[in-house]
Amino acid sequence: MEDYFGQDIKRIRHAKTVVSYAERILPETTGANPNVVIAAAVLHDIGIKNAETTHGSSAAQFQELEGPPVARDILVKLGYDEPFIAEVCDIVGHHHHPATEETVNFDVLYDSDLLTNIQESGKHEDTSSSGTGKSMAGTFRTEAGKRIADSDTARH
Template sequence: MKCPGQDTLYWKEDAIYEVKCPECNKNVEFFKDDTARKCDHCGHRFANPKMDFGCASYCKYAEQCIGNLPPELIAQKEDLLKNRVAIEMKKYFKRDFKRIGHATRVARYAETIGKNEAGNMAVILSAAYLHDIGIHEAERKFNSTAPKYQEQEGPPIAREILTRLGANETLINEVCDIVGHHHHPRDEETLNFKVIYDADLIENLSEKHKENPMEKDRILKIINKSFMTESGKKEAEKVLAAN
């Protein structure tokens, strides 16, 4: 069965229309299911400005349904993905507001750091929301929240969530890799990992600082020694050493 939005049986007169080329201003004919077309006059290829991507912004079958996705829709899909991952994280943790709050704050720091470092925000925010997703299984199986158990139990749960949401395999693999060792940096690390590591460290230090306040000099020493990105250091100073 075809998606009704793409089945010509349901099309009306407005299913074919002309759009001005943004380069030469000549008319280019579009069918409503064309994601992009090339201008016959100047050769410029551009996305269909009238196309309502609708469910294609989250449907995992969108590419099969409407062909190769334009960059605009790929960006839209990734932007929507991080919001849906946040929802799935909250559903998974249910009434464990402590873990929900921690993940949400880590994601907030990761967004600031990641944008400043020009990281892949879909990977970064998905990993931020899911970095501690294995903590309940660690408690159930080992009666422990030790980092090694979280890292062991987290990736299968993260993979199931991301697969169900229709994320691409490359993103899933990178997020699961980060989740699987987010407390233990390797000798060589990706930028996306470094962003998550710094964001998580800010939140962990902030929680400890609230319980047992540290002197500013000690905080600055930790920041200079432990953080992996310059943006992470700046954010840590803003959060931890502002006063």
């Protein structure tokens, strides 16, 4: 992921923050597969680069379209098996758009990304471009995600 993003420090830092939130949510979330969740956390926004070069936009729909083939390439090179790759790519491919029924692995990634986006938007006082912020705090999908959001908000 770092090799792929190169000088794009902001995106590398974002992915690492999502991983660290996932590491907090995972131990409290029954049924989640840490390997799948961490791989998805590392790679969830990997489509941004091609979204910008091919579509001129980092909008969620383009990221979700461009992400899975890049994620698949990386995971194949790293020697992961097909079911693992398929699940991670599925999460990457709709990580901003939960389906009616979702896996626990999706839920952990979703909350980790949401917590990261809230943290980043608070830091930069800019919720307009990302479309995220405290108004999304009600949309958490795991108990641990909600609890972390509540405790982090209370600290500010």
